Amino acid sequence: MNVTTMAEWAAKGETPEVLFWVGCAGSFDDRAKRVTLAFVKILNATGIKFAVLGTEETCTGDPARRAGNEFLFQMQAMNNIQVLNGYGVKKIVTACPHCFNTLKNEYPELGGNYEVIHHATFLQQLINDGKVKLAGGGSFKGRKITYHDSCYLGRANNIYEAPREVLQALDADLVEMKRCRTTGLCCGAGGAQMFKEPEPGKKDINIARTEEALATGANTIAVACPFCMTMMSDGVKNKEKEADVKVKDIAELIAEAEGL
Amino acid sequence: MAIVQQIVFLATLGIAGYLIRKRVLRIRGNILLGKDASITDRKDQRLKNMLLVAFGQKKMFKRWIPATLHFFIYAGFLIINLEVLEFIIDGLAGTHRIFAPVLGGAYNFLMNGFEFLAVAVLAACVIFLIRRNVLKLPRFHSAEMTRWPRMDANLILCIEIALMFAILFMNASDQLLQSRGHEHYTPTGPLFFSSFFMPVLQSLSTTGLEVVERFCWWFHIVGILGFSVYITYSKHLHIFLAFPNTYYATLEAKGHINNMPVVTAEVKSMLGLAPAPAAPAMPGRFGAKDINDLSWNNLMAAYSCTECGRCTSECPANLTGKRLSPRKIMMDVRDRMEDVGKSIEKGGPGLNDGKTLLGDYITKEEINACTSCNACVEACPVLINPLEIILELRRFQAMEESSSPQQWNSMFQNIETSFAPWKFPASDRFNWAK
Ligand code: SF4
Ligand code: SF4
Numbered sequence: 067m068n069v070t071t072m073a074e075w076a077a078k079g080e081t082p083e084v085l086f087w088v089g090c091a092g093s094f095d096d097r098a099k100r101v102t103l104a105f106v107k108i109l110n111a112t113g114i115k116f117a118v119l120g121t122e123e124t125c126t127g128d129p130a131r132r133a134g135n136e137f138l139f140q141m142q143a144m145n146n147i148q149v150l151n152g153y154g155v156k157k158i159v160t161a162c163p164h165c166f167n168t169l170k171n172e173y174p175e176l177g178g179n180y181e182v183i184h185h186a187t188f189l190q191q192l193i194n195d196g197k198v199k200l201a202g203g204g205s206f207k208g209r210k211i212t213y214h215d216s217c218y219l220g221r222a223n224n225i226y227e228a229p230r231e232v233l234q235a236l237d238a239d240l241v242e243m244k245r246c247r248t249t250g251l252c253c254g255a256g257g258a259q260m261f262k263e264p265e266p267g268k269k270d271i272n273i274a275r276t277e278e279a280l281a282t283g284a285n286t287i288a289v290a291c292p293f294c295m296t297m298m299s300d301g302v303k304n305k306e307k308e309a310d311v312k313v314k315d316i317a318e319l320i321a322e323a324e325g326l
Numbered sequence: 327m328a329i330v331q332q333i334v335f336l337a338t339l340g341i342a343g344y345l346i347r348k349r350v351l352r353i354r355g356n357i358l359l360g361k362d363a364s365i366t367d368r369k370d371q372r373l374k375n376m377l378l379v380a381f382g383q384k385k386m387f388k389r390w391i392p393a394t395l396h397f398f399i400y401a402g403f404l405i406i407n408l409e410v411l412e413f414i415i416d417g418l419a420g421t422h423r424i425f426a427p428v429l430g431g432a433y434n435f436l437m438n439g440f441e442f443l444a445v446a447v448l449a450a451c452v453i454f455l456i457r458r459n460v461l462k463l464p465r466f467h468s469a470e471m472t473r474w475p476r477m478d479a480n481l482i483l484c485i486e487i488a489l490m491f492a493i494l495f496m497n498a499s500d501q502l503l504q505s506r507g508h509e510h511y512t513p514t515g516p517l518f519f520s521s522f523f524m525p526v527l528q529s530l531s532t533t534g535l536e537v538v539e540r541f542c543w544w545f546h547i548v549g550i551l552g553f554s555v556y557i558t559y560s561k562h563l564h565i566f567l568a569f570p571n572t573y574y575a576t577l578e579a580k581g582h583i584n585n586m587p588v589v590t591a592e593v594k595s596m597l598g599l600a601p602a603p604a605a606p607a608m609p610g611r612f613g614a615k616d617i618n619d620l621s622w623n624n625l626m627a628a629y630s631c632t633e634c635g636r637c638t639s640e641c642p643a644n645l646t647g648k649r650l651s652p653r654k655i656m657m658d659v660r661d662r663m664e665d666v667g668k669s670i671e672k673g674g675p676g677l678n679d680g681k682t683l684l685g686d687y688i689t690k691e692e693i694n695a696c697t698s699c700n701a702c703v704e705a706c707p708v709l710i711n712p713l714e715i716i717l718e719l720r721r722f723q724a725m726e727e728s729s730s731p732q733q734w735n736s737m738f739q740n741i742e743t744s745f746a747p748w749k750f751p752a753s754d755r756f757n758w759a760k
Pocket of ligand 2: 630631632633634635636637638652653656705706707708709710712
């Protein structure tokens with residue numbers, strides 16, 4: 067596999083077109099790492115010159131800020147901005163809506179100004195430009211897929227159609243949950259909830275959302291966020307449906323359709 | 327006799343004016359307990375938001391049936407109140423329908439328009455009462471909808487109904503008096519809706535009709551004035567505050583969280599990116615513990631809240647039985663402001679009454695249940711942002727008290743030591759590519 071770090075590009079005296087911001091989940095979480103690899107395969111197949119930061123990347127600070135620790139957030143942000151600006155990064159793509167939101171909306175105030183794109187939009191553009199060629203409706207025909215909106219992509223940044231268009235390109239049967247787009251129900255992980263047990267209640271949020279997804283009768287739940295991935299996968303497991311229902315990131319589905 | 331009425335009217339108007347002024351000043355004072363925030367950017371976009379969302383009620387029209395009914399009440403309220411102008415002039419000058427001879431045919435047209443709206447308002451209020459009390463929509467009956475908020479909603483609907491009946495009966499008796507050639511009653515031309523009430527009054531003597539007409543007139547104007555005083559204590563303040571609230575609502579992407587410049591200055595100096603601030607500008611507090619730590623527009627938002635519960639009915643935490651309810655957050659901020667304001671007015675301790683917003687009104691269990699999903703923000707018809715307040719309270723918890731949930735403290739520690747929220751060695755970050 068071909069992954070070049072920013073430092074390596076710099077050593078060669080070259081500038082890549084885009085930086086792929088992997089994120090903590092994409093770097094450390096076993097399930098999310100498979101999404102990272104799928105996305106890298108797609109990038110390689112298109113021949114786009116991209117870089118990663120490798121060990122120079124650190125947490126954007128999103129969970130710290132949402133849990134109220136502004137100091138820690140800003141420490142992270144400033145350090146990351148120094149690294150990014152040091153390499154003269156202009157364009158960033160990431161598969162994590164939380165990293166996307168923070169880099170795009172919160173770093174500018176602290177001196178980090180980049181064109182930031184989420185991989186849903188990035189994939190949509192690649193498909194529209196004909197750079198991603200799908201093997202042609204075979205394996206996905208008639209497969210029922212439902213898309214779970216990530217709050218940080220949807221409501222937070224008004225990106226509702228890009229991931230859906232990506233899925234439509236698969237020629238699958240896209241079904242919507244009752245709550246979708248602006249009224250999509252959270253998976254329960256946002257706002258740093260990913261890192262703690264939920265407060266006492268009647269039910270876990272991911273279970274409620276999984277029930278809504280299962281009610282569509284889809285056998286694939288498509289997500290575009292590593293946290294949604296964890297929450298929905300846990301939900302499917304809890305409902306003992308892992309054999310019939312798969313939770314997949316849109317990048318994995320595209321890589322699969324490309325035969326990568 | 328006429329002069330007595332004029333004097334009583336002047337006195338009524340004076341008392342209402344005094345009470346409203348006092349309340350408005352109190353509310354203003356309460357809002358100004360909040361921190362300064364100058365919001366002067368992008369005026370065009372703000373104006374557009376206000377016109378679309380407050381005036382045009384754009385967000386209400388996601389569900390068009392309640393939106394249409396609500397629009398009738400709102401338009402009825404605005405337009406019928408034009409008639410109050412005539413009421414006031416008549417009341418002070420001792421005249422009757424002073425605009426009728428001036429406007430001629432247009433007056434008849436206007437009055438018929440008002441009557442149509444009165445009937446529409448009446449119908450909408452009756453349907454809303456049924457929806458609240460018979461159909462029992464869940465969002466009108468959740469935990470924070472205790473006796474007073476429920477009564478507040480019902481009361482206002484009943485008052486509206488009574489006021490609309492007063493208009494219709496007043497016009498009906500007026501028309502009968504006109505038809506009997508009473509010289510005081512200037513011809514208005516036929517009024518469609520009120521004419522249906524004429525048969526009920528037909529049998530009354532002329533004096534009887536005069537009594538009915540006068541009673542309805544007084545009932546309506548005193549009712550309107552009373553209503554104006556009442557709404558300053560009620561969730562119905564949104565009639566007015568929805569306008570500034572939508573104007574000052576944030577224009578950033580919903581995912582954006584407000585920056586804390588004091589922290590930026592400090593972090594920059596810690597990293598050697600900027601000289602240490604000359605005199606360490608002590609922020610009052612990091613985050614918010616009480617209402618005076620929130621900015622004034624957050625406080626105004628609490629007074630703009632309609633208690634409709636659209637936010638809470640979309641909140642994932644609330645839907646799954648957690649204590650958190652974004653509507654309650656807004657109601658608590660308002661209750662706290664009212665309590666502090668009352669205390670200040672009585673010369674009491676105000677903010678230093680031993681209570682605080684976080685702790686005595688809002689619990690940590692509530693704020694820690696939020697997923698920052700923005701469903702509440704998206705749902706609010708008047709662009710209130712409960713999430714902003716929740717995050718300010720969390721900032722206080724994390725930075726002033728270090729009392730975040732244990733697992734969050736561990737997460738903070740992991741970020742500090744291994745630059746990821748999980749405890750993995752930073753050197754393993756790139757292992758996925760191996
Ligand atoms: S942002 Fe928080 S309070 Fe608002 S709906 Fe989501 S979980 Fe509930
Ligand atoms: S905050 Fe908005 S949505 Fe929630 S109750 Fe108040 S007005 Fe309704």
